[in-house]
Amino acid sequence: MSVAGINVLVDETRARAAGTRAPLLTVRGVKTYYGNIIALKGVDLDVNEGEIVTLIGANGAGKSTLMMTIFGSPRAREGTITYAGRDITRMPTHEIARLNLAQSPEGRRIFPRMTVYENLQMGAAVNGGAHFEQDLERVCAMFPRLKERLYQRGGTMSGGEQQMLAIARALMSRPRLLLLDEPSLGLAPLIVKQIFSAIKELNERDGMTVFLVEQNAYHALKLAHRGYVMVTGTITMSGTGKQLLDDPSVKAAYLEGGRH
Amino acid sequence: MANPAKTLAAPTAADRAATDMAAIIKDAALFALVTFGLCVPIVAFRTDLSQTSALDLVPRWGLVAILCGIVFVARLGQRLVLANRDARRALTPSPTQATEAVDATPNASQKISAYALPAFLGVTLAFPLLAVLGTGGLGESRYWIDLGILILTYVMLGWGLNIVVGLAGLLDLGYVAFYAVGAYSYALLSTVFDLSFWVCLPLAGLFAGLWGMVLGFPVLRLRGDYLAIVTLAFGEIIRLVLINWTDFSGGAAGISSIPRATFFGIPFTADEDGFAAKVGLDFSPMHRVIFLYYLILALALITNGVTLRLRRLPIGRAWEALREDEIACRSLGINTTNTKLTAFALGAMFGGFAGSFFAVRQGFVSPESFNFLESAIILAIVVLGGMGSQIGVAIAAVAMVGGPELLRNLGFLKAVFGDHFDPSEYRLLLFGLAMVIMMIWRPRGLISERAPSIVLKERKRISGSLVKEGHG
Ligand SMILES: Nc1ncnc2c1ncn2[C@@H]1O[C@H](COP(=O)(O)OP(=O)(O)OP(=O)(O)O)[C@@H](O)[C@H]1O
Ligand SMILES: [Mg+2]
Numbered sequence: 110m111s112v113a114g115i116n117v118l119v120d121e122t123r124a125r126a127a128g129t130r131a132p133l134l135t136v137r138g139v140k141t142y143y144g145n146i147i148a149l150k151g152v153d154l155d156v157n158e159g160e161i162v163t164l165i166g167a168n169g170a171g172k173s174t175l176m177m178t179i180f181g182s183p184r185a186r187e188g189t190i191t192y193a194g195r196d197i198t199r200m201p202t203h204e205i206a207r208l209n210l211a212q213s214p215e216g217r218r219i220f221p222r223m224t225v226y227e228n229l230q231m232g233a234a235v236n237g238g239a240h241f242e243q244d245l246e247r248v249c250a251m252f253p254r255l256k257e258r259l260y261q262r263g264g265t266m267s268g269g270e271q272q273m274l275a276i277a278r279a280l281m282s283r284p285r286l287l288l289l290d291e292p293s294l295g296l297a298p299l300i301v302k303q304i305f306s307a308i309k310e311l312n313e314r315d316g317m318t319v320f321l322v323e324q325n326a327y328h329a330l331k332l333a334h335r336g337y338v339m340v341t342g343t344i345t346m347s348g349t350g351k352q353l354l355d356d357p358s359v360k361a362a363y364l365e366g367g368r369h
Numbered sequence: 370m371a372n373p374a375k376t377l378a379a380p381t382a383a384d385r386a387a388t389d390m391a392a393i394i395k396d397a398a399l400f401a402l403v404t405f406g407l408c409v410p411i412v413a414f415r416t417d418l419s420q421t422s423a424l425d426l427v428p429r430w431g432l433v434a435i436l437c438g439i440v441f442v443a444r445l446g447q448r449l450v451l452a453n454r455d456a457r458r459a460l461t462p463s464p465t466q467a468t469e470a471v472d473a474t475p476n477a478s479q480k481i482s483a484y485a486l487p488a489f490l491g492v493t494l495a496f497p498l499l500a501v502l503g504t505g506g507l508g509e510s511r512y513w514i515d516l517g518i519l520i521l522t523y524v525m526l527g528w529g530l531n532i533v534v535g536l537a538g539l540l541d542l543g544y545v546a547f548y549a550v551g552a553y554s555y556a557l558l559s560t561v562f563d564l565s566f567w568v569c570l571p572l573a574g575l576f577a578g579l580w581g582m583v584l585g586f587p588v589l590r591l592r593g594d595y596l597a598i599v600t601l602a603f604g605e606i607i608r609l610v611l612i613n614w615t616d617f618s619g620g621a622a623g624i625s626s627i628p629r630a631t632f633f634g635i636p637f638t639a640d641e642d643g644f645a646a647k648v649g650l651d652f653s654p655m656h657r658v659i660f661l662y663y664l665i666l667a668l669a670l671i672t673n674g675v676t677l678r679l680r681r682l683p684i685g686r687a688w689e690a691l692r693e694d695e696i697a698c699r700s701l702g703i704n705t706t707n708t709k710l711t712a713f714a715l716g717a718m719f720g721g722f723a724g725s726f727f728a729v730r731q732g733f734v735s736p737e738s739f740n741f742l743e744s745a746i747i748l749a750i751v752v753l754g755g756m757g758s759q760i761g762v763a764i765a766a767v768a769m770v771g772g773p774e775l776l777r778n779l780g781f782l783k784a785v786f787g788d789h790f791d792p793s794e795y796r797l798l799l800f801g802l803a804m805v806i807m808m809i810w811r812p813r814g815l816i817s818e819r820a821p822s823i824v825l826k827e828r829k830r831i832s833g834s835l836v837k838e839g840h841g
Contacts (some may be wrong), residue, residue, distance in 0.1 A: 118691050218700075220689075220693040
């Protein structure tokens with residue numbers, strides 16, 4: 110009983126702390142086009158410092174597009190994106206990456222001919238590899254599988270291992286804001302659990318802010334402080350993770366009426 | 370119940386080998402048949418003018434039979450070798466595909482490179498001496514040392530282009546343009562402004578590097594085949610400008626009487642101020658040739674050293690990352706624009722150095738030395754060498770440049786094919802054949818394995834602290 114009570118207390122303080130914190134990332138009225146096709150039809154979204162925010166939505170809703178637009182490719186045609194008080198809407202991608210903002214993109218995009226070790230070095234390159242050894246040990250503790258395979262070429266790893274590598278690579282720059290696009294893609298349920306608990310730990314222990322795009326809506330919303338639902342390029346719903354989990358329309362559309 | 374079990378058992382190894390053998394022979398026979406079909410219109414009849422100056426058809430069925438026989442045996446050999454290799458592979462999976470934890474010991478090809486590099490270096494350093502001893506005199510060794518210079522020039526060009534194509538993955542078909550810029554820089558600076566080679570060399574590299582950036586800017590957004598076409602055009606533009614801008618470059622006639630190389634200011638002449646007199650040797654024109662040999666060797670080694678060093682630095686790593694995934698590079702904070710431009714500029718700079726060496730060696734430059742075939746040969750060296758492997762590029766350069774020279778010495782073939790036969794006329798044919806064989810045998814180049822750029826010392830430390838403490 111007492112343990113549960115403490116948990117509730119912690120949850121409440123966490124939510125309150127998150128609520129009072131300043132927004133780290135604000136997206137206002139962002140419209141993104143692929144040629145003449147509109148993919149984002151004016152998106153508004155906030156990620157506050159210290160929060161885990163989840164974005165869910167059907168295939169082709171525009172979640173990955175939003176993620177990439179925040180990173181400047183493709184660029185938003187209208188609207189503004191502000192990160193830590195700076196307007197990054199028109200900034201080139203590589204400069205955005207130097208603002209202590211890291212991304213594990215959809216489709217992993219690891220460097221296949223480089224070893225795991227070298228891939229991780231590339232991730233640390235943004236801050237000149239300052240804490241490389243320390244961070245290497247940290248991600249190796251998080252993903253022991255990577256530790257076993259430091260000298261294997263990235264492209265020869267299994268899909269799930271590559272996914273772990275993509276997340277680990279993003280963590281190597283010690284980001285203040287971490288953008289994850291479907292980190293659970295292709296992973297065994299047990300590993301998914303590990304990854305989600307790793308995200309939670311990064312958030313709670315290191316205060317890392319996380320913006321998470323997920324198909325695994327149940328786990329993602331359970332983990333998140335707040336969530337957004339996207340339907341064909343617009344945000345249709347937002348609220349705390351619990352509110353969205355309990356919402357009947359979310360349940361029907363993304364949770365198959367029940368749990369996962 | 371022993372009988373059905375026996376019939377169900379898999380065919381024995383001997384059975385399988387027998388059926389394999391039959392299939393292989395059948396396959397080889399098919400190849401020979403196709404060769405026969407091709408030979409009938411092309412080889413089987415020769416047209417000769419008879420005394421009455423009518424055309425006579427001379428049948429050559431013997432030659433056709435020989436060709437078919439060669440193809441049959443070659444195909445048979447290839448299939449047998451491949452079958453053996455596949456069997457071996459099946460038994461020992463490569464370490465990069467292993468499902469167990471991978472150990473950090475270098476693989477076979479890395480071990481070979483570790484020995485091949487010092488061996489290669491030793492031979493090249495001692496080469497003039499070996500040539501003199503082997504031919505029995507300074508003057509007689511000239512052919513071999515000239516050949517050595519030619520090969521080393523291509524090794525250097527290959528290593529220069531390797532930065533652009535092998536490391537950064539930017540397919541450049543106009544590399545010869547920078548070779549030309551370097552050559553003309555030296556030719557013009559030395560003839561017009563009387564500058565010495567040692568002043569011109571860095572300037573030539575600088576100009577070529579600048580031209581590398583000039584090419585780099587417009588093609589920043591291009592990749593793959595589109596990039597190849599634009600760079601090809603760029604190479605041709607430079608050549609056409611050199612041909613047509615007569616006032617500047619001397620046009621198609623080129624620039625002649627370019628000052629020869631000096632030994633850091635001491636000319637290689639027969640008089641008292643010459644190198645031979647100063648050092649106390651008997652004069653020989655070979656002194657200059659040997660000096661040129663060591664000059665290009667030094668330039669090539671500098672190219673190699675710089676490349677190897679850069680591969681370990683962030684910029685070299687960024688080139689390799691760029692080759693693999695440009696979007697991932699950008700989202701990791703790499704400025705892909707600068708990365709591409711430095712690759713173009715550095716590759717071009719080494720091309721420029723090689724070009725000014727070319728000019729000082731020849732004493733004469735003309736646009737025809739810088740045609741597309743040169744670009745193609747340099748690119749072929751890089752591709753055959755294995756896109757990114759330094760030692761592979763060197764071996765490929767020896768094979769591609771030295772190989773055709775070997776053809777001159779195959780006089781015995783005259784006994785087989787008749788007195789009119791000149792093996793060096795078949796240069797391009799053999800070139801093509803060698804390429805095809807290479808692409809079958811090693812489709813990703815001689816040394817295709819990319820050596821990880823972590824130094825061994827570091828590797829040991831990491832594996833000590835992280836890997837040894839157990840898995841998981
Ligand atoms: N490069 C592109 N060119 C043209 N259209 C694109 C491009 N990338 C995405 N789209 C389109 O934009 C829309 C949104 O795609 P997006 O990848 O953002 O979806 P998503 O929400 O991430 O879907 P999923 O859950 O399947 O990953 C889709 O209709 C897609 O077809
Ligand atoms: Mg997506």
